[in-house]
Amino acid sequence: MERPTESVVDGSQASPPVHPKELPAVDRLLRLPAVAVLLAEHGHTRVATEARALLEGLRTQALAGALTLADIETDALAAAVARRVGQRLAPRMRTVINLTGTVIHTNLGRSLLADSALQHLLAMMASPNNLEFDLASGGRGDRDTVVEELLCTLTGAEAATVVNNNAAAVLLSIAALARGKEVIVSRGELVEIGGAFRMPDVMASAGATLVEVGTTNRTHPADYERAITERTALLMKVHTSNYAVQGFTAAVDEVDLAPIAHAKGLPLVTDLGSGSLVDLAAWGLPREPLPQEKLAAGCDVVTFSGDKLLGGPQAGLLVGSQAAIGRIRKFPMKRALRMSKLPLAALEATLMLYLRPERLTQNLPTLRLLTRPVEAIRALALALLPAVRSAVAPRFEVTALDMLGQIGSGSLPVERLPSAGLAIAPVQKKGAGRSLDALATALRSLPQPVIGRIADDRLLLDLRCLEDASLLLNQLPALQERLA
Numbered sequence: 001m002e003r004p005t006e007s008v009v010d011g012s013q014a015s016p017p018v019h020p021k022e023l024p025a026v027d028r029l030l031r032l033p034a035v036a037v038l039l040a041e042h043g044h045t046r047v048a049t050e051a052r053a054l055l056e057g058l059r060t061q062a063l064a065g066a067l068t069l070a071d072i073e074t075d076a077l078a079a080a081v082a083r084r085v086g087q088r089l090a091p092r093m094r095t096v097i098n099l100t101g102t103v104i105h106t107n108l109g110r111s112l113l114a115d116s117a118l119q120h121l122l123a124m125m126a127s128p129n130n131l132e133f134d135l136a137s138g139g140r141g142d143r144d145t146v147v148e149e150l151l152c153t154l155t156g157a158e159a160a161t162v163v164n165n166n167a168a169a170v171l172l173s174i175a176a177l178a179r180g181k182e183v184i185v186s187r188g189e190l191v192e193i194g195g196a197f198r199m200p201d202v203m204a205s206a207g208a209t210l211v212e213v214g215t216t217n218r219t220h221p222a223d224y225e226r227a228i229t230e231r232t233a234l235l236m237k238v239h240t241s242n243y244a245v246q247g248f249t250a251a252v253d254e255v256d257l258a259p260i261a262h263a264k265g266l267p268l269v270t271d272l273g274s275g276s277l278v279d280l281a282a283w284g285l286p287r288e289p290l291p292q293e294k295l296a297a298g299c300d301v302v303t304f305s306g307d308k309l310l311g312g313p314q315a316g317l318l319v320g321s322q323a324a325i326g327r328i329r330k331f332p333m334k335r336a337l338r339m340s341k342l343p344l345a346a347l348e349a350t351l352m353l354y355l356r357p358e359r360l361t362q363n364l365p366t367l368r369l370l371t372r373p374v375e376a377i378r379a380l381a382l383a384l385l386p387a388v389r390s391a392v393a394p395r396f397e398v399t400a401l402d403m404l405g406q407i408g409s410g411s412l413p414v415e416r417l418p419s420a421g422l423a424i425a426p427v428q429k430k431g432a433g434r435s436l437d438a439l440a441t442a443l444r445s446l447p448q449p450v451i452g453r454i455a456d457d458r459l460l461l462d463l464r465c466l467e468d469a470s471l472l473l474n475q476l477p478a479l480q481e482r483l484a
Contacts, residue, residue: 018069020062024077026051034078038085050084096449097471101405101419101462103369108451110307110314110408112365113346117312120349124341131341144329146344150351154277155292155302157319161329162306162347163337167197169303169316170271174206174234176331177267177301177324181233186219186251187212189238199238208233218250224260235261237270237299239289258298267300267324275304275317277354283361283371285407291319300324306343309407311366312350313343369465370407370417378402378420380463384472388422388461391476392483396424396439403462421462432457442482446475 029035029051030044038047054077061067070076098108113121134141144161151160163169174183183203190212192198203210211232213223224235237254254270261268272289281287288309291302301324306315316337318328328334339347353363360367381400389398401423404416426435436459443450443459448471452461466472 017065018062018067018072020059023055023058023062023072026055029055029077029081032074032078034075035081038082042085042089046088047081047085050088051081054080054084094449096451097475098465099421099450099452099461099463099472101403101417101421101453101460101464102408103405103417103465104308104366104408106408111311112369113313114311114350114353114364116353116363117346117349121342121345124345129341129345131344143338143341143344147348147351150348150355151317151319154351154354155319156295157291157302157325158322159325159329160317160319161325161334162318162339162344163316163334164339164343165307165314166271166273166275166303166305166316167202168337169318171202171206172316172328172331172333172337173269173271173301173303173318174203174208174236175333176328177269178233179207182209182211182229182231183234183236184211184213184224184227184232185236185238186214186223188214188216188219188249188251189240191238191240217248219252220250221252221256221260224252224257228260228264228266232264232266235266235268237268239270239272239274254294254297254299261300262298267321268298269301269303269324270294270299272302272304274308275302276309278357278360278367280309280370283367285370291317295319301328306347306350309366310350311353311364313346315339315343315347369467372464374402374418374420377463380466380469381420381422384463384469385422387473387476388424391480392424392439395427395435395483397427399423399425403460405462405464417464419462419464421460421464423458423460425458439483442479445482446478448475450475450479 026048030039030048035047035051058067058071061071096108098105100108102108104110130141131146132141132143133139147162148160151157151162163172185199185203190199190210200210209231211227213219213227228235235257237252237257254268258268272291272294274288275291276288277290277292279287279290291304294302299320301318301320303316303318304310306312306317310317318325350364353360356363361371362368378400385398385400392398399422400420403419403421405419406416424436424439426432428435436454436457439459440452440454443452450461450472452459454460
């Protein structure tokens with residue numbers, strides 16, 4: 001019999017269980033050559049902390065009689081320290097492969113930034129910049145000027161400002177224009193968005209009193225007219241982008257509501273939610289209302305999001321009249337909700353892309369993915385089929401098929417996007433649900449997690465958002481190991 005490998009503790013032999021006293025001291029563990037490399041790379045604080053935590057865990061195992069000599073061999077200890085250091089320094093936010101079929105996925109970071117936005121962001125973050133410095137006068141500047149002219153050019157607005165998300169834009173608009181007074185909203189537009197964020201709650205948080213008019217399915221101009229009193233400060237429209245009411249319905253458009261508001265000297269605010277700066281119908285997609293249309297119809301303020309259909313970073317954009325935006329900009333809450341230099345740089349570069357609308361489908365990732373030809377996605381599915389089939393065999397069978405995806409993030413909830421992908425089903429039908437859950441877990445545990453969706457006793461991998469096939473192919477060997 002070969003002699004057991006000697007541990008870091010002099011004289012200890014492979015005779016389990018190991019006694020706690022056989023564990024090395026922290027300083028001795030840190031002197032191991034492999035651990036010394038970690039010290040040089042990461043510093044004493046981090047490595048020593050993980051070494052102590054490792055030894056404490058091993059001590060607990062030893063007291064339970066569950067520690068063997070193999071666990072405290074030199075190589076095993078050094079590898080364990082390295083593993084702990086690596087895990088502790090690994091970022092929690094990771095890139096994933098979105099094969100859910102939802103292009104703008106709220107839980108997966110929504111829109112992807114364009115290359116030009118990423119380059120501009122990196123340049124601005126790596127150097128001092130003129131965030132609030134007027135280069136012409138040499139005096140203090142206003143960060144709104146970074147994007148205000150662009151937003152006015154693209155929407156036709158007199159003025160514009162930005163905050164950190166669209167919920168903040170709505171909150172700020174109501175607080176600045178109607179705090180302590182009443183806001184009239186159609187009952188059919190009292191939406192709830194993600195995270196139980198409800199329009200009545202926004203009103204209360206802004207210090208305004210909500211006045212509901214009409215019914216869930218039908219609201220008429222006379223409903224607004226009758227509700228206006230001396231306490232009314234604002235009329236508001238909310239685009240119901242995250243649900244649809246069908247059948248016997250009626251709503252008052254901004255073009256009809258604006259004269260009612262302005263006849264009483266009241267502003268009209270419209271929240272578009274997702275918002276879009278271009279007519280998506282030009283590319284065969286369902287149409288969304290545009291901020292420029294709402295302004296032309298007479299709205300004083302239009303709010304919309306930066307990280308949904310616009311395809312930029314998280315932001316709340318407010319465009320409108322000089323008077324209304326001026327009041328909003330001066331309201332004290334504005335400073336608490338303002339954008340930092342990082343998303344502001346990304347937003348500026350994203351908006352710049354809209355100055356060349358003919359190139360949007362090439363340069364803006366969101367629009368590029370939404371307009372991707374189904375034929376190209378089908379071809380990708382057929383090309384990936386053999387490799388995926390081999391990786392999940394023999395427990396699963398794989399087929400290529402047409403699918404229906406969606407735009408996402410509350411945008412156009414009824415419409416579906418024709419797509420294609422791979423469907424993975426268990427060969428053994430008994431316990432299929434557990435098998436699919438295990439497969440989904442294995443996919444999420446890959447070095448670059450793969451996120452699909454389970455439907456109809458299959459795990460579906462919609463390939464609309466996969467532009468580089470190698471991203472998935474590179475994960476398959478690890479998937480095969482996990483399923484072995």
